[in-house]
Amino acid sequence: MRKIGLIGGMSWVSTETYYRRINSRVQIARGHDFSAPMVVESLDFNGLIRTTDKEAWKQAAEILSDAAKRLEGSGATAILIGANSMHKVYDEVAEAVSVPVIHIADVIGVKMKADGVRSAALIGTRNVMIEPWYRQRLIEHGVSLLPPDMARVDEIDRIIYDELMKGVVKRDAERTLKTFITNIDKTGVKAIVLGCTELDLIVDTNANILPIYDSTKIHADAAVDWILER
Template sequence: MRKIGLIGGMSWVSTELYYRRINTKVQQACGHDFSAPMVIESLDFNGLIRTTDKPAWSEAAEIISSAAKRVEQAGATAILIAANSMHKVYDEVVDAVSIPVLHIADAVGARMKADGVTSAALIGTRNVMTEPWYRQRLIEHGVSLLPPDMDRVEELDRIIYDELMKGIVRRDAERTLKTFITNIDKTGVKAVVLGCTELNLIVDVNANILPIYDSTTIHADAGVDWILGAD
């Protein structure tokens, strides 16, 4: 098996989800005595949370690129950045290392293309929902996207940053997401993309009125494919 590098801490909640998913899938493939060869660089999210202006994003790129270099030096043969929003600095991270960095939106887009899904709504943090760098990746895989609903953006940002990233799961948040998805279904799109690595805590991925593409599990599974040499 190949060793993979996981850049986490953004938040620790999603890092835990990645670690569990990757090891569960490796055990399913190889047997219960196996676990995934992995290097984890868990960053202090306090220096990265709610990054907004250009200087702050430049600093974020530097922090994550430095982390990528460290996991490469520790023997990782590919890298996962365990946060959708931090893929905004993906190009800078790629330039900093000589090993592949597996883009979360490419993993989701490839899965949707394989399933024949051509339209979806993207929900997540503000920068994921409203900026082109993430949306364009999905579009390149043949997926047309519903325009972002700004009222939905505000409420999702609050739930993600004030609750989910702190490990807080509230029934009110579950009801809010259920309402959002019900309203999205009325638009005629064929799927929903969870573009935040903690949203699966309040969305039932396997039992919903629309197919749910959970970026966390799909990205983690791409990491498993790399570990097992199935890329």
């Protein structure tokens, strides 16, 4: 099996999800005596949270690029960035290493295309929902995206940063996301993309009125495919 590298700690909640899913899927494929060859660079998210201005994003790119170099130096043959929002600096990170960096939006787009899904609503942090760098990656795979509703953007962003990234799961947040998804369904789109690695804490991805494309699970499964060289 090939070793995978994970840039985590943004937040630790999703890092735990990645670690658990990658290892459990490797065990399903190879047996319970196996675990994933994996190295994790868990960053201090305090210096990265709610990055906004140009200088802060430059610093974020440097922090993640250095982490990627350390992972490559530890023998990782491919790297994941365990946060949708931090894929804003994907290009800088990918240029810093000689091994592949698996883009989260690309693996989602590939899966949606394979499933024949051509329209969706994207929900996640503010920068994921409204900035072009993430949306365009999905569009390039033939997926048209519902324009962001700013009222939903503000509330989802608040829930993610103030609750989910701290490991806090509230019933009110679950009800809010259920209402949002119900309203999105009325627009006629065919799927929801969870563009945040913590949203599966409050969205039932297996029992919903629309198909849910969970970025964390899809990204982790792409890592498993790489590890198993499938």
